[in-house]
Amino acid sequence: MPTRRRSTGLIIAVLAGYAVSITSSPPASAGPSATPQLVPKPVSMTLGTGEFTITSLTHIVAEPGSAAQAVAEDLAAYLRPATGYPLPVVSGPGGARDIRLELGDTPELPPSQAVEGYVLDAGPEGVNLAAETAHGLFNGIQTIRQLLPARVESRTTARGPWTIPSVHVVDHPRYGYRGLMLDIARHFQTPETVMRLIDEASAYKINTLHLHVSDDQGFRIVIDGFPNLTDVGSQGSVGTDGRTMDPGGFWTQQDYQDVVAYAAAHFMSVVPEVDSPGHNNAIIMSEYDDTANPLLNGHPQDINCSVNHPPQWNFTGDVGHSALCPESENSFTIYDAIITQLAAMSSSPYFHVGGDEVPSTVLSQDRYAAFLNAEMPLVIAQGKTVMGWAELAGPGTDPPAGSVAEYWNPASGDSPDTATAREAVAKGMKIVMAPANHTYLDLKYVAGPDGDVPPGLGLSWACELGCDVDEFYNWDPGGYVTGVTDQDVIGVEGALWAETVRNLREIQYLVFPRLIALSEVGWTPQSARDYADFLPRLAAQGARLTLAGTNFHPTPKVPWRLDLAASPDVRAVDGDVDGTLASLSAPGIPAASITVSIDWGDGTAGAGTVDGTPATPTCVNSLYAIAGSHRYTSPGVFEVTVTASAPGVPDAVARIPSNR
Numbered sequence: 228m229p230t231r232r233r234s235t236g237l238i239i240a241v242l243a244g245y246a247v248s249i250t251s252s253p254p255a256s257a258g259p260s261a262t263p264q265l266v267p268k269p270v271s272m273t274l275g276t277g278e279f280t281i282t283s284l285t286h287i288v289a290e291p292g293s294a295a296q297a298v299a300e301d302l303a304a305y306l307r308p309a310t311g312y313p314l315p316v317v318s319g320p321g322g323a324r325d326i327r328l329e330l331g332d333t334p335e336l337p338p339s340q341a342v343e344g345y346v347l348d349a350g351p352e353g354v355n356l357a358a359e360t361a362h363g364l365f366n367g368i369q370t371i372r373q374l375l376p377a378r379v380e381s382r383t384t385a386r387g388p389w390t391i392p393s394v395h396v397v398d399h400p401r402y403g404y405r406g407l408m409l410d411i412a413r414h415f416q417t418p419e420t421v422m423r424l425i426d427e428a429s430a431y432k433i434n435t436l437h438l439h440v441s442d443d444q445g446f447r448i449v450i451d452g453f454p455n456l457t458d459v460g461s462q463g464s465v466g467t468d469g470r471t472m473d474p475g476g477f478w479t480q481q482d483y484q485d486v487v488a489y490a491a492a493h494f495m496s497v498v499p500e501v502d503s504p505g506h507n508n509a510i511i512m513s514e515y516d517d518t519a520n521p522l523l524n525g526h527p528q529d530i531n532c533s534v535n536h537p538p539q540w541n542f543t544g545d546v547g548h549s550a551l552c553p554e555s556e557n558s559f560t561i562y563d564a565i566i567t568q569l570a571a572m573s574s575s576p577y578f579h580v581g582g583d584e585v586p587s588t589v590l591s592q593d594r595y596a597a598f599l600n601a602e603m604p605l606v607i608a609q610g611k612t613v614m615g616w617a618e619l620a621g622p623g624t625d626p627p628a629g630s631v632a633e634y635w636n637p638a639s640g641d642s643p644d645t646a647t648a649r650e651a652v653a654k655g656m657k658i659v660m661a662p663a664n665h666t667y668l669d670l671k672y673v674a675g676p677d678g679d680v681p682p683g684l685g686l687s688w689a690c691e692l693g694c695d696v697d698e699f700y701n702w703d704p705g706g707y708v709t710g711v712t713d714q715d716v717i718g719v720e721g722a723l724w725a726e727t728v729r730n731l732r733e734i735q736y737l738v739f740p741r742l743i744a745l746s747e748v749g750w751t752p753q754s755a756r757d758y759a760d761f762l763p764r765l766a767a768q769g770a771r772l773t774l775a776g777t778n779f780h781p782t783p784k785v786p787w788r789l790d791l792a793a794s795p796d797v798r799a800v801d802g803d804v805d806g807t808l809a810s811l812s813a814p815g816i817p818a819a820s821i822t823v824s825i826d827w828g829d830g831t832a833g834a835g836t837v838d839g840t841p842a843t844p845t846c847v848n849s850l851y852a853i854a855g856s857h858r859y860t861s862p863g864v865f866e867v868t869v870t871a872s873a874p875g876v877p878d879a880v881a882r883i884p885s886n887r
């Protein structure tokens with residue numbers, strides 16, 4: 228065994244035939260795992276000496292009844308499962324060795340950054356988190372989570388110590404809009420699935436959830452007065468695996484409100500999108516025959532300007548075949564109801580009208596513009612700002628200045644395909660940057676001659692060879708399109724289109740780890756971003772994702788590492804130790820290539836076993852259980868050392884406390 232190896236020291240005491248597990252105290256040396264591995268990288272971070280340790284006596288202090296108190300409860304809820312500590316949220320000055328959350332002036336933050344910025348101070352005597360808004364505090368507690376050992380993400384009690392290195396962090400985002408788009412139209416997803424993704428995205432300071440609730444294959448939210456929209460429009464999803472159609476589904480308005488409230492509790496606002504005037508065959512199929520609907524004029528057939536007359540269901544991923552007619556008053560009666568009801572339930576200032584991919588053979592540019600020019604006032608009447616895909620800025624449209632264009636073309640510089648972004652700027656619009664080749668989460672990691680990852684999942688139209696974390700990281704939203712300056716850009720968004728994607732596991736595999744790269748693009752100043760510096764910080768997220776049960780693609784572009792955490796309850800009974808000693812996170816590393824050696828501390832050593840669920844093409848390997856068995860032949864106190872090794876990666880280092 229090379230002497231440079233770091234070891235897991237596990238204390239087992241065998242006293243007169245009885246074994247006792249020993250209480251922990253912090254390790255003497257901090258070591259590399261104490262170097263903060265934060266994503267997104269903060270604007271400024273200064274490391275001090277020493278560390279803060281959360282113990283069973285730690286309080287979280289916040290003024291009662293204040294917005295800080297709710298965030299303090301969030302922090303406690305994040306930390307309780309793994310630590311097993313009560314972590315009460317209390318008022319008053321708090322004591323030394325507490326975590327304090329405070330709303331108030333933060334002179335260190337630029338005034339323009341007060342909305343989401345925070346200042347964090349941690350040291351042996353306590354942790355102070357200050358911000359001018361609750362959202363700032365929430366961003367700060369995400370940083371606190373990442374300053375703790377990865378095993379804080381464990382769902383079950385894990386072994387301390389729960390240390391936070393001494394740091395001073397002053398942090399605020401580059402952009403105010405950092406979005407994740409979920410397409411629940413192509414494949415229906417439950418509110419619970421979306422809430423899970425809210426948990427996972429908000430941990431990386433994503434603050435906007437754009438919900439694509441309507442497309443050719445499905446309409447997903449109950450709209451009062453138009454029961455057909457869900458009775459007819461929600462019945463299917465895009466067919467996969469040779470099926471004509473996959474199962475559909477819809478949300479009640481209560482479901483939608485629950486998701487909006489859940490998002491708000493995670494400081495994410497929800498932008499609804501009902502695509503128009505194309506991408507809406509489900510609406511057309513629902514309302515075309517709705518002749519008895521008293522809200523319509525008795526001949527709703529006039530809404531259909533699609534390729535097919537009469538309209539037909541098409542549950543493939545085909546685009547560009549459907550459109551509502553701008554000449555039909557029924558089109559706007561239906562859209563007004565949808566916009567009014569969704570806008571009233573949504574927390575975002577934006578309402579997304581779509582506007583993408585209507586071929587001129589289906590609607591001429593004049594008719595396309597006429598539709599949007601009639602629709603946008605309906606959005607404005609609800610007090611919302613118009614947002615749409617960047618085609619919305621095309622010839623003939625008149626979006627009010629300050630409307631938002633989401634630029635999705637996989638084109639940069641002054642290539643002709645970038646024209647929509649410049650047209651938007653010329654109309655005084657703001658830009659959300661979502662070029663498909665750097666942000667589309669439904670695209671394959673590897674495609675073309677280089678391979679097919681993941682097989683059977685994802686598209687490749689904008690990334691011929693695939694788009695991995697490097698593509699997601701290595702671009703500058705503020706300098707991407709000639710004529711669009713950083714002042715025009717309000718943010719970035721990752722879009723998870725769902726033609727091929729059916730369930731949470733598949734969604735997570737495509738979303739992670741790429742969304743984490745995008746979170747840094749949206750948060751961290753361009754001058755502070757560096758891919759080589761980012762990769763190890765991303766690698767450190769592997770253990771956190773694994774422990775939290777989040778599926779992800781263990782892309783070989785990331786130097787994933789072994790992370791070993793001792794079990795909280797290792798005991799010797801009558802001199803016998805038998806069972807799980809530790810858990811091991813090893814993204815993308817098969818169990819067969821991992822070796823575990825155990826030094827039992829009594830002069831003997833042996834091998835440990837590695838057990839878990841292997842990876843599949845769409846699922847990361849599980850956390851591994853590391854087990855071993857041993858018989859101590861005489862009473863005493865023994866330090867057990869567990870070392871995990873795999874080719875090409877550093878040995879695992881776990882911080883196991885020792886009281887000697």
Ligand code: TNX
Nearest residue numbers: 546583616635669686724725
């Ligand atoms: C393009 S980009 C679309 C979506 C598809 C997606 C698939 C844009 C605004 N529209 O309708 O789902 O590509 O990657």
